[in-house]
Structure formats: C-alpha cells, structure tokens
Amino acid sequence: MLPYIAPSLRAHILNILLSHASDNDSIPVESDSEEDPYTLRSTVTKGGSTAVGAFATCDIERGEPIVTERAICIWPQELKREEAEALFEQMSDHARDALLALANVAPSDLGEVLGRRATNGFNVEVPELEMEWAGVYKDEKGEGKGEIRPSHAGFIFPRIARMNHSCLNNADHAIDWSNLLMTVYATTPLAEGQEITIEYTSALIQRTRAERQAILQDSFMFSCACECCSLTGEALAASDRRRKEVNEIVVGIASGGFERPTVLKGFARMAQLIEEEGYMGMPEFSDPGVTGAYHMWVQMVKRRMASEED
Numbered sequence: 065m066l067p068y069i070a071p072s073l074r075a076h077i078l079n080i081l082l083s084h085a086s087d088n089d090s091i092p093v094e095s096d097s098e099e100d101p102y103t104l105r106s107t108v109t110k111g112g113s114t115a116v117g118a119f120a121t122c123d124i125e126r127g128e129p130i131v132t133e134r135a136i137c138i139w140p141q142e143l144k145r146e147e148a149e150a151l152f153e154q155m156s157d158h159a160r161d162a163l164l165a166l167a168n169v170a171p172s173d174l175g176e177v178l179g180r181r182a183t184n185g186f187n188v189e190v191p192e193l194e195m196e197w198a199g200v201y202k203d204e205k206g207e208g209k210g211e212i213r214p215s216h217a218g219f220i221f222p223r224i225a226r227m228n229h230s231c232l233n234n235a236d237h238a239i240d241w242s243n244l245l246m247t248v249y250a251t252t253p254l255a256e257g258q259e260i261t262i263e264y265t266s267a268l269i270q271r272t273r274a275e276r277q278a279i280l281q282d283s284f285m286f287s288c289a290c291e292c293c294s295l296t297g298e299a300l301a302a303s304d305r306r307r308k309e310v311n312e313i314v315v316g317i318a319s320g321g322f323e324r325p326t327v328l329k330g331f332a333r334m335a336q337l338i339e340e341e342g343y344m345g346m347p348e349f350s351d352p353g354v355t356g357a358y359h360m361w362v363q364m365v366k367r368r369m370a371s372e373e374d
C-alpha cells in the first residue's frame with residue numbers, strides 16, 4: 065500500500081517513484097514482520113524512564129537486511145500543529161492507529177500528532193528529478209510557477225521508528241525510491257540479544273560529545289545516553305579528540321586545498337580514527353579499494369572546479 069502523501073508533495077514523490085520504477089523490476093513488498101530478526105523490548109533510558117528498543121533475535125551478519133518497511137505517511141518537513149492534524153485526518157484508520165501507537169516525547173504544545181511526527185519522523189533528502197517539469201517548480205530566485213521544489217520530506221516508518229539512536233550505531237538505513245521502501249541493515253555483526261541502533265542524523269562522527277548532545281537535543285529533543293555519550297574521563301577525551309581530528313580532515317579535504325598525497329594521507333588517517341573509535345557508519349572506509357575511489361573522486365572534483373574557474 066502506498067503511504068499517505070501530503071498533497072503538496074504528492075506530484076513530486078509520485079514522479080520520483082515513476083522515474084525510478086524502471087531501476088527495479090522486482091515486486092515491491094515489505095518484509096514479513098514475523099520473520100524480521102529482531103523484537104521490540106523495553107529498555108531503560110539514562111533518565112530512568114522506560115522506552116522501547118529493537119533487539120536482535122538471532123545473530124545477524126554485517127550487511128544483512130534487518131527490516132524493510134514502507135512509510136505510513138510522507139509529510140512536508142516544516143509543519144505547524146494544525147497542519148499536521150489536518151493531514152492526520154486524511155490518513156486511513158490503520159495509518160492513524162500506527163502513528164498514535166508510537167512514542168511522543170515532544171513538548172506537549174506540539175500535541176499528539178505533531179509530537180509523534182517530531183519524535184519518530186525521518187527527514188529524508190528528496191532526490192532531484194532527472195527531468196524537472198518545466199514551469200512546475202520555482203527556480204532558486206523564487207521565479208516561475210508553482211511550489212519551491214522540496215529538498216526534504218518527513219517519513220514515518222512505524223517499525224523502524226522503534227529503533228533507538230547511537231553515536232556508535234550498528235545499523236544503517238537506505239531508501240529505495242523505486243518502491244518507497246526503507247531497509248535497515250547491519251553495519252557490524254550483531255549478536256542475538258544485542259540492541260540494534262541507527263544514527264538519527266549524519267556527520268556525528270565529526271562531533272564531540274557536547275556538540276552531539278546539542279544537535280540531538282535541538283533536532284530530536286532528547287539527551288543521548290548511548291555508549292559513546294556515556295563515556296567518562298580519558299575515554300571520553302580520547303573519543304572527542306578522534307572526532308575533532310576526523311572533522312579537521314573532512315573540512316580540509318572538502319576545501320579542495322590539499323595536494324594528492326595529503327588527501328591520501330587524510331583518508332588513511334580517517335580510516336584509522338574511525339576504527340579506533342569503533343564507528344562503523346562509513347563502511348567504505350574499511351575497503352582500501354573504495355578509499356582509493358574516494359581519492360579519485362576528490363581529484364575529479366578538484367579538476368572540474370579548476371576548469372570551471374579558467
């Protein structure tokens with residue numbers, strides 16, 4: 065069943081779906097929840113309150129899919145309380161029940177609907193269309209007909225939404241735009257009974273604990289109690305140092321100012337730092353071949369920028 069798509073996003077999302085459909089000729093199905101290799105269990109948060117998390121019911125190999133699920137709704141990213149409630153009213157009974165069954169830790173002034181959207185929504189980057197419809201969207205200057213092209217949309221996946229965040233996550237997610245299915249897969253080998261965690265926002269590997277806490281509080285309204293944020297003393301200082309250094313390397317490489325050997329050294333050092341940190345959210349860094357490919361890509365970007373400047 066297709067998710068409920070807010071009217072303002074409907075044309076764009078359906079167009080993306082159609083333009084990606086030929087990439088995948090398999091029948092789009094969700095995985096059978098009874099066969100998913102995890103179960104939901106209560107877990108106690110640092111603050112002492114009880115919350116739900118997802119726990120492996122068997123050993124899971126690195127790279128193995130854990131759950132594949134279609135969203136119940138796709139809403140614009142920024143919504144006022146009344147707008148969210150109006151969209152909620154248009155959803156099916158099944159989708160409304162699924163949304164209301166989820167946790168709500170948002171301030172009470174957001175209400176039952178927007179509060180759940182804020183607690184559980186995935187803000188997914190919306191791909192550009194291969195062929196933009198002439199005149200349908202405004203250009204960057206805001207000129208032209210219609211809406212400004214949406215850059216992000218808020219998806220709610222009721223089962224995936226039960227997975228907690230960790231700054232040393234052991235699973236990651238990817239969306240297939242040809243069928244609007246999100247798959248969570250293991251990025252490390254998981255043992256039976258282990259909690260499955262994902263990363264709610266990207267680039268936290270470049271942030272110290274204080275910075276991560278501020279980002280997660282600001283965007284997701286919780287104080288992170290993951291194993292990395294629970295470190296103390298020298299272990300915490302070492303983790304912060306590693307993440308600061310990763311950030312310096314990323315910023316340096318992105319600035320395009322490094323020579324080829326420095327870029328290579330930077331990637332090698334980053335691979336070492338993320339391994340020491342125990343971070344597995346960048347699997348490409350465990351394969352030297354891909355590290356080499358990254359290097360080539362950086363060089364290509366540099367060359368293109370240089371030729372554009374000429």
Ligand SMILES: C[S@@+](CC[C@H](N)C(=O)[O-])C[C@H]1O[C@@H](n2cnc3c(N)ncnc32)[C@H](O)[C@@H]1O
Nearest residue numbers: 115116167184225226227228229286288289290
């Ligand atoms: C998408 S829900 C995850 C499932 C949720 N625990 C539940 O009971 O349904 C997000 C909420 O879970 C809690 N949470 C997730 N990861 C956490 C973490 N690392 N530390 C503390 N709380 C976390 C926060 O309350 C957050 O707002």
